[in-house]
Amino acid sequence: MPTERCLPPPAGLLDGALHLYPLRVHYDDTDLSGIVYHANYLKWFERARSDMLRLVGIEQRGAVDAGEGAYAVAELSIRYRAPARLDDALTIATRIARFGAASVELIQRALRSGPAGAPDLLAEARVRVGFVAPDGRPRRQPAAWRLAIAALIATKDSE
Amino acid sequence: MPTERCLPPPAGLLDGALHLYPLRVHYDDTDLSGIVYHANYLKWFERARSDMLRLVGIEQRGAVDAGEGAYAVAELSIRYRAPARLDDALTIATRIARFGAASVELIQRALRSGPAGAPDLLAEARVRVGFVAPDGRPRRQPAAWRLAIAALIATKDSE
Amino acid sequence: MPTERCLPPPAGLLDGALHLYPLRVHYDDTDLSGIVYHANYLKWFERARSDMLRLVGIEQRGAVDAGEGAYAVAELSIRYRAPARLDDALTIATRIARFGAASVELIQRALRSGPAGAPDLLAEARVRVGFVAPDGRPRRQPAAWRLAIAALIATKDSE
Amino acid sequence: MPTERCLPPPAGLLDGALHLYPLRVHYDDTDLSGIVYHANYLKWFERARSDMLRLVGIEQRGAVDAGEGAYAVAELSIRYRAPARLDDALTIATRIARFGAASVELIQRALRSGPAGAPDLLAEARVRVGFVAPDGRPRRQPAAWRLAIAALIATKDSE
Numbered sequence: 001m002p003t004e005r006c007l008p009p010p011a012g013l014l015d016g017a018l019h020l021y022p023l024r025v026h027y028d029d030t031d032l033s034g035i036v037y038h039a040n041y042l043k044w045f046e047r048a049r050s051d052m053l054r055l056v057g058i059e060q061r062g063a064v065d066a067g068e069g070a071y072a073v074a075e076l077s078i079r080y081r082a083p084a085r086l087d088d089a090l091t092i093a094t095r096i097a098r099f100g101a102a103s104v105e106l107i108q109r110a111l112r113s114g115p116a117g118a119p120d121l122l123a124e125a126r127v128r129v130g131f132v133a134p135d136g137r138p139r140r141q142p143a144a145w146r147l148a149i150a151a152l153i154a155t156k157d158s159e
Numbered sequence: 160m161p162t163e164r165c166l167p168p169p170a171g172l173l174d175g176a177l178h179l180y181p182l183r184v185h186y187d188d189t190d191l192s193g194i195v196y197h198a199n200y201l202k203w204f205e206r207a208r209s210d211m212l213r214l215v216g217i218e219q220r221g222a223v224d225a226g227e228g229a230y231a232v233a234e235l236s237i238r239y240r241a242p243a244r245l246d247d248a249l250t251i252a253t254r255i256a257r258f259g260a261a262s263v264e265l266i267q268r269a270l271r272s273g274p275a276g277a278p279d280l281l282a283e284a285r286v287r288v289g290f291v292a293p294d295g296r297p298r299r300q301p302a303a304w305r306l307a308i309a310a311l312i313a314t315k316d317s318e
Numbered sequence: 319m320p321t322e323r324c325l326p327p328p329a330g331l332l333d334g335a336l337h338l339y340p341l342r343v344h345y346d347d348t349d350l351s352g353i354v355y356h357a358n359y360l361k362w363f364e365r366a367r368s369d370m371l372r373l374v375g376i377e378q379r380g381a382v383d384a385g386e387g388a389y390a391v392a393e394l395s396i397r398y399r400a401p402a403r404l405d406d407a408l409t410i411a412t413r414i415a416r417f418g419a420a421s422v423e424l425i426q427r428a429l430r431s432g433p434a435g436a437p438d439l440l441a442e443a444r445v446r447v448g449f450v451a452p453d454g455r456p457r458r459q460p461a462a463w464r465l466a467i468a469a470l471i472a473t474k475d476s477e
Numbered sequence: 478m479p480t481e482r483c484l485p486p487p488a489g490l491l492d493g494a495l496h497l498y499p500l501r502v503h504y505d506d507t508d509l510s511g512i513v514y515h516a517n518y519l520k521w522f523e524r525a526r527s528d529m530l531r532l533v534g535i536e537q538r539g540a541v542d543a544g545e546g547a548y549a550v551a552e553l554s555i556r557y558r559a560p561a562r563l564d565d566a567l568t569i570a571t572r573i574a575r576f577g578a579a580s581v582e583l584i585q586r587a588l589r590s591g592p593a594g595a596p597d598l599l600a601e602a603r604v605r606v607g608f609v610a611p612d613g614r615p616r617r618q619p620a621a622w623r624l625a626i627a628a629l630i631a632t633k634d635s636e
Binding site: 032033034035038039040042043046061064070072073074075076077078079080082083134136 | 191192193194197198199201202205220223229231232233234235236237238239241242293295
């Protein structure tokens with residue numbers, strides 16, 4: 001009988017300053033109209049941002065546990081262009097658009113492999129997240145985080 | 160031993176053309192940072208819209224079951240102004256901003272009772288929903304629905 | 319133009335030692351098969367338990383904020399008997415089955431108004447929750463909470 | 478500038494008749510007590526089951542679209558043994574325990590890599606799912622599905 005063991009968790013990757021995060025559409029992502037419920041794209045975008053942070057060495061849980069603070073979404077706009085369905089294989093593409101002392105603005109797109117190779121754009125969003133102290137007030141991002149993000153933005157793209 | 164029985168479900172109300180939908184912040188709405196996860200406001204806004212539709216006599220489930228179609232969010236922008244926490248008593252205020260043959264645009268705000276009487280604004284959104292056929296293509300809203308929404312917009316406010 | 323204002327949040331009620339918590343099935347509760355996704359009953363049961371605690375004066379958020387601890391589900395079994403669908407008006411009926419120093423065991427049932435008056439049973443669960451310190455270890459429930467729960471159990475049913 | 482492209486979606490694997498499905502704990506999986514909200518384990522278990530079905534060639538979406546039916550959870554019991562936290566790398570281990578014409582019973586365990594190599598058991602569940610027609614009545618699983626599942630059960634484990 002095979003031993004139960006742990007596998008490495010799914011993860012995205014950085015291609016230069018572009019972050020790619022793959023995911024599968026699950027049963028619980030859909031609603032009775034047969035397509036993905038619109039709020040779930042926001043979860044996917046947040047997971048992609050968190051994965052991007054992890055890849056540059058930013059550990060969000062440590063900052064929450066230490067009482068330093070956490071990122072909170074301050075503003076978000078999204079356009080839904082085509083629906084996603086159960087079992088679709090999607091990728092969230094993320095780029096940093098602007099970067100300040102207390103906030104980061106990102107462009108995020110949900111893509112699905114298209115028949116001709118070029119992916120279909122399902123949704124695109126502009127998201128501004130701010131770092132906030134546990135009392136809810138805006139706070140400068142930790143210095144090491146700002147360095148890590150600045151280094152990511154400065155990355156030469158690989159192509 | 161008291162008999163198990165069903166109570167009337169929670170519901171919002173219409174005050175003229177303004178729709179108000181109360182809710183309580185639940186455990187599963189929050190995340191480890193102690194505040195409501197941002198995507199959950201989109202669920203609340205959708206529940207408020209669905210409640211508003213129900214109050215004017217629009218039955219969404221019937222339209223899905225009959226293969227006519229369903230509303231899908233086409234575009235949404237939201238600003239988060241203050242965080243909500245467990246047990247907070249909120250109200251979603253909804254107004255129709257624009258109304259076309261195949262889509263409706265709404266302004267929605269999440270409010271929390273403030274100490275001085277005037278509610279605190281936690282988040283505000285502009286949402287455009289379109290009616291779509293089961294194949295995903297935009298379609299005119301059912302005639303009876305358009306009449307019901309037009310009547311709501313024309314309602315004299317009660318104050 | 320009517321003033322935006324806050325309405326009282328939805329709540330359940332105690333009928334003797336029986337707790338009843340009404341809810342409406344929302345769009346995001348369903349999945350592509352047209353019925354409620356099974357995990358969502360667990361959310362409803364938890365909301366009903368939290369509402370019951372609130373009604374006897376137990377404030378969970380205060381205990382988390384003070385670093386005292388929180389209830390965590392230790393064990394749960396559920397039978398699904400009939401599916402719930404969009405817009406269904408349900409009621410969660412909750413009774414305390416056992417009560418110890420560090421844990422509470424409850425029977426919870428999801429009911430839907432039946433045509434003949436007697437509600438349809440959609441799902442029933444047995445849930446054991448334990449109070450746990452922030453470090454994850456079991457801990458006695460706060461003394462005031464134990465008194466409040468003991469008083470609830472001792473309540474003469476109203477019929 | 479690198480081209481946006483799609484990556485292969487995350488997936489589990491079969492090791493003989495044992496299915497392993499890795500996942501990362503996300504922000505939205507947690508609640509204000511700092512740990513994963515209990516209902517989310519049910520989502521993970523369902524995703525693992527769906528992944529296992531996909532790996533043996535069963536396409537659930539096609540069956541729903543064709544009006545044949547879908548799996549629905551009939552009965553579930555779960556014990557929570559240790560909490561999961563943000564960023565934890567987990568694996569869901571799934572085995573089929575019983576297999577009938579209209580239902581499948583599975584043992585599922587949530588594991589986290591332990592320091593000493595042997596994984597920590599966070600939760601274990603017994604789940605019975607039944608195949609149901611769109612009208613909600615139990616139905617025999619499609620013949621091809623029964624063959625695929627029978628073949629999986631008969632698989633010689635690789636060790």
